Amino acid sequence: METFYYIIGGILLLALVIAAFRFFQGPTAPDRVIALDAMSIILTAGLVMLALVFQRFIYIDVALIYSILGFMGIVSIARWMEKGI
Amino acid sequence: MKKLLATFLLGFIGFYLYTAFAGVPFGESKMKVGKDYLETTVPKTGAVNTVTSIVVNYRGFDTLGEVTVLFLAATGLGAILFGMKGKPEDKHREPSSILTTGAKALFPIIVLLGAYIFIHGHLTPGGGFQGGTIIATGVLMLILGIKKFHANHALLSIMESLAGITFVVAGILGLAFGKTFLENILPLGTPGQVFSAGVIPIIYVAVGFKVGAELAGVLDTMMSTTRGEE
């Protein structure tokens, strides 16, 4: 099982790094936001995995909250970009 | 030149800060009071979440202050932006119907999640501040997604007042029962259950309401001064 966690964790990390590449490259603000969005999704998944790894149910709450905040972040940025706020 | 100087100064300060922390071994236990909290939280406070027992019980006075800070920020913001009106809206600002519908559909779920989080503050990670923040997030979503959304400030104000009064009264009751301010006066119950940890969940629910109401109020005040009326 541990090997499985390591492999999965490795893939997530790799995905995170690749997405981060787009974040730093841009070129437009929405591009960065997309990268950020992707990264936050990957992190949400990662958090759920951590709950499994540490066998702590309560960490799933963290993932849930994290996904809400990620969502709100993107929507806020989007509304701000179109001068909706 | 100025940049160079800034970099130099910051490097200098950074170096000293690092020096200060360099002697602190990372990842090793340096606990003194922390240890006591961890050992006494379940038997003495009935709270499973040590952070919560610290926040609401051991260092509840800090939290009362913290709640006050937020309350003051909301009050101050209202004072600073009092009477300010934004520019009239243009058509550009209208949210799409997808967002509007989505916001309406997600709002109760988010509020419920927030409530869940502050009700379980003594059991799971989270608590009044986190739950309140999530509720405010829900309100933010309404602000973003609904064109003419305005929070009901009178209601928010009553909510935050009542919640704040609850907190202080919970403290004063400790005095009234011949104990100290903010001291627990309720039975501790079975650790791990919803109705446990004495007064902690009550305070945290109050904090949740308060934080939610205040942050929502702050967001709405800010938005309405920037986006303005038609």
Add this chain to the structure above:
Amino acid sequence: MIYYIVSIIVMLIGLYAVLMKKNLIKIVVGLSLIDSGTHLLLVAIGFIKGGTAPIYSEPGLTADAMVDPVPQALVLTAIVIGVAVTAVALAMVIRIYAQHKTLDIRKIRSLKW
């Protein structure tokens, strides 16, 4: 150790923004960054290798295997305070912008000497 360094660097970036950026919003963001760095630092202090969240939600958890809960409690407070200050600062910025029609801190100097 690297956690300390990273958090200090985050702080310093914020401080740099406070010192060098001319836009009021960026300065406020700088202040927030300073806060964030400080919060990171606090959390890093409380971390203990192999420690888990200080919540006795599952049976079999002992105090030895938990991270220091105090910095977490402190960070919670500090974050709320930071948010409060940021909110008030932004309110000031809104007022300043409404009056001066600029966000350049160099141009907002009607009070001096």
Add this chain to the structure above:
Amino acid sequence: MDGLFQRFAKDKEYHVRFVFSWIILFAIWMALTSSLQIQEVLTGVITVGIVASFTWKNFTTKGLHYLHPQRIFYILLYILVFLKELVKSNFHVAWIVLHPKLPISPGIVRFPTRLKSETAKLILANSITLTPGTLSVDIKDNMYYIHWLEAKNMTDEEAAQSIAGPFENLLIKIFED
């Protein structure tokens, strides 16, 4: 007093909508707590009641008839169809992404929808977005604007068929009968 009754008359599904909201939210609560402890359930009953009491108006426009077995059947069907489309198009996109030449011809097309319910529109938009290859950019009145990786010059009807085809009919059955 008259006014009050009138209000009920106009808004006769008042309690039904509330109960509907309550049921959905309570299900969510149960999922959240994942616990059958009496204290948790009791707390849930009350909390959900409070939350539902001030959100039901926005949460739903119709009432309990969404829970009609026929609708539930269509909902399940919809989920199946959606999952099928999802898997299908996912692998399609995987192929595109990993293809060295990136075989795409993107563009924004549009199609009108027959859906009336806002919720249905949202679900259609979300479904379109989630199935890779298409992305809902906006809905104006009844017109969906879709970013499509394989955009072609076509009529609105053609676009509607190829993008919303599998979903729209089911959604009408779920929401608008």
Add this chain to the structure above:
Amino acid sequence: MPELFPLSPVHYVAAPLLAAFLLPLVAKLSRSFIKILPGLTFLYVLYVSAVLFPHALQSPIIEQIAGWAPPLGINLYYGPMAGLFASLFSALGFIVWLYSLTQMKQEPLDRFYILLMMLVAGATGIVLTGDIFNLFVFMEITAISAFSLTAFLREDDKAEAGFKYILIGSLASTFVLLGIAVLYSYTGTLNLADLALSMEKVPLSVRVIVFGLFLVGFGIEAEIFPLNGWAPDAYSAAPAPVSALFAGITVKAALYALARVTILLFPFAGSMALISILGLVTLVISELAALHQKNLFRMLAYSSMGQVGLAIAALGLFTAEGVYAALFAMINHAIVKGMLFLAVFAMAGGSANLDNLNGMGRKKPVLSFMFTLGAFAIIGLPPFSGFWSKLSVLTAMGQTGNYIMIAIVLATTIVEATYYLRATGRLYLSEGSPVESKTPLSAIAAVAVLAAGILWIGFFPGSIDEILTAGAQDLLDTAKYTEGVLKD
């Protein structure tokens, strides 16, 4: 009669807090509650002072919060010094409330009074608490109230002042928080008394760094040069009653924090000398800068910074006499500067150009008289309160052989006299501004109470001698402090 709520120091914080939370509710019942409730609150904490302070003079009252003995829980330490400050703050709060009743007209009034009460309560919390993080929290309560009150009025430059204040104030809180973080990471505790006993765990080099952080953090709020750039703007932008509280309360609380922390945690000779020198530098620069101010509030602000510098210079001696003198100077400054702000506002209004004072001697003779009195007291002329405080500062300096310091203090007093007498002279110029308005009795009464304080201390300096001596001992006797707090 057995009391339902036995009086304890926590009432200083709990009562205003309760009132602040209640205010939005009662405001909905009747708008007149907005003004009444804060007054009742201040009256109540005054009553708390009247009951508790005499006890504190005998032996410090140490109160545990939430039933946890320190260092586990937060404790309040209500010793003679804290008691003195808490009582002073309550009294000033009440006076400012009395004054605001008629002089403060800017809406939203409910928010104004909430912020006002919390400014006082926060500062009181700073002096009461025995926990360093709790101190930080109260510092923030005070700061946020202060930021918001600075930008409370609607005129153009108020938000500007508020922004500068918040910018620098945020840095202050950051540095304090960082210092706390370092201390906690070495000692694992946050209680001040416990920290004092655990300081040997902190390497000396780190202690110096932490002291630097605290010095900057508290120094910003205590208006030490060169950290006080925000102060003149904030003082001149805030409504005058608030400026009076800035001078009388906010700075004092920060100074208390600086003194308490220094004496408990960093009792090196170097740190104390440094504080003294900084105080003197602040004094000299502020007084010189005040010389050319056209705006009265700005002038008073610089003067305030100078006065605080004087107190800091005496405090930095860290002898019984030095602390005594510093306390005396702080009390004097709180009363006198408070009175000057209130008197000027009542005479010249918000736009306090020096010219607005012209001819006030005829139009508002009582206020003019009080302004003159205040000016004399600030300069340090006998037989007014300022004389005794300045004299005690000088003798304290003399006792440590710092003759140069004495000379500097006296030389700056001449500068001080220059601008204050210039302003006083304006009152008695023949040609005046045409504005005539009646000052309501309550406002005059508020100013008069402070004026009475100036005269009382001037003629009976011995009446506060016991308090000051006890306060100085309280601050310096660290062993008593730590033992008292950690006795169980």
Add this chain to the structure above:
Amino acid sequence: MNIMTIIGMALTTQGALFLLLGAIGIVRMPDMYTRMQAGTKATTLGAMSFILGIGFMEPAWLLKTILIVVFIALSNPISSHALARAAHRSGIFPLSRENIDLYKRDNQEDKS
């Protein structure tokens, strides 16, 4: 190892791979919209699959993980839509070989 665990591991693995695929898509795709298409959605689907998989691996958590999945399914398309719309309205238009952008055309018609 029971059947649930195996399903769970399969779903998790698939999810992880889709997350990776999404990340690659973000980097590889030529413009913002196509990145969103390939990237954001692939990651969304990946996360849903991943989290559901973990729910299967720990059946007591299944309900809660489903809740997260449903929430993601509801919220992520909305945020993607909001972002795409915002980008388009702030003047970032999609690449298109055949210049198909009916949204732009309709918007311009609206304005004129």
Add this chain to the structure above:
Amino acid sequence: MDITGIPFFLAVSFGGAFLAYLLHFAHRFLRNAVALLTVSVSAALLFWLGDETFSIEMGGFILTLGKTPYSLFFAGIVALLAVPTVLFSFTYMAKEERPAMYYLNLLITIAAMYGILFSLDLLSLFIFWEIMTWSSFLLTIHKGGNATKAGVKYFLYSAAGAYAILFSIVILFNMSGSLLIEDVARSFVLQNPLMQLMLAGTLLFGFSVKAGLMPMHGWAPDAYAESPAPFTALFSGALSKMGIFGMGMVLYQIFLQSPFSLPVRELLAWAGGITSALATLRAIQQTDAKRLLAYSSVAQLGYIVIGLALGTPLSMMAALFIALLHGVFKAMLFFAVGAVYFRTGLTDLNELRGLIRRMPVSFLTVLMAIISLANIPPLGGFVGKWLLYESLIQSDHYFLVIVAFFSSTASFLYVYRLIFSIFLGQEEKEFEHVKEVPFLTMQLPMLALAAVTFITGIFPGIVLAPISSALTYLGFPIYHDMWSMSMLFNEWGNRINLLAMISVIGTVFLTGFTILSLYRMRRTRYVTTKDIHTSGEVPTENENLTYAINFYQPFERAVYPVLSKSIRAWIDWIGRSVSEFGDFLRHIYTGDGQTYAWYVVLFLTFMLAAGSWLL
């Protein structure tokens, strides 16, 4: 309360001040009555003052009050001037604004002077000193306008002096652990001489400011000129003597044993001489009566300092004698000028003329005063000046004799101008309706003081007796022969019968002057002197051809280089520099919030660097 005690005395003095202030709001008459009663009762109480000392603790310091023969003499001066001043104020101040404040401050000033004199310790002396300073400051700015400027200047000079005094007091207190002058004196001699020099130097500097000694006299002309006339009499006549009192105390109670005592006193004597000479020259230049008198006061104080500094029994006697006499005749002069101002609204010598018939009593007062001032027998001034010369010669200060003689002679020039410009010359139409001032409240004080000059001239013993006990108290060997009212020693040991001489010279002088005056008066006729013009020439508007203008222009040209380089310019320069420096300094506060953030960061960096460097 013991009515012979100092507390009762001060309670009457201060209490009267507040009572008078309060009664102002009841009735003007009550106020005046209480004011007059207060000064009269305190004057009378001086005679019954007991010997007990009185101590009180205040602010942790023990304040001790008590009388000494030395202080009693000065208290006499105060009392002598206080009563006429209050009396003179009644009518004079009736026209002015805020009379209540005037009486309050006036009576406080008087009481504070008594307080200074009856202080046995340095702190109470300082307290009363400062009370006197601020109350007199408030009196100085009473008229507003220019007076404010003059008042602030006065206050700042005073503050510089006072804080020099306080500086020494704090150090002396630290050294001796006591504030009592005698204790301080005892431990003073144990200090190292340089410290002694520094402490005494600052004390003397402080006191000399009030005395208006050059170079610290810059405040005096303006303040004397701008303050209300009745107060000016007290100001120049008594208040400035507090400086003399303090200097005497420092020189002979504290500093005497120091090795630096002699050189410092020599220096002071020269400062006195220079002051008298330069101020006399300045006085000659003045066209404003009050400014003229102001400079004259500075000059007279210079004389007093000469005598005080020399420190021979005879010189001390001279100094104290002149101190009293100067108070009296200067008060007369200010009263008279005040009377003229009261009736004409003018103090400009170029505009006043020919009032002798309109205001004969004022004229007589001025005449008596300037006779006294110019040291012409038989009036008191003569005795003082005689004593001074005698002591100067005896102590071999021949050059100072020349200086003193020069300025004494030169003072004829300005007193002549004073009396000539105001009272003599042709009568003007515009002064036709000028009447003499009321008798009781204005003439009487002038005449009473005139009588004093006369009596002290004829019977100097009345004054010399208390002086001698004062000097004995200070430790001077005084023997009766020395001041025996009929005799003076000359250098050759001959006895000169003073009384006889005074009588002879006096009679001759008075007779001559009276004849002269009457003659001039008779010749007076009405001619407008202000627009004489020769035929065909129209004078330009600004050209006042009155012959009194540019009275001493040639003289001015001669001494101009000396005066222009006066030290006042340097003091002004210092003040200006401080002010400019302050203006420069405040630009630290740029108004840019970011700059302030920079300061914070720089300061933190500096603190961290300094801290680790110190480790």
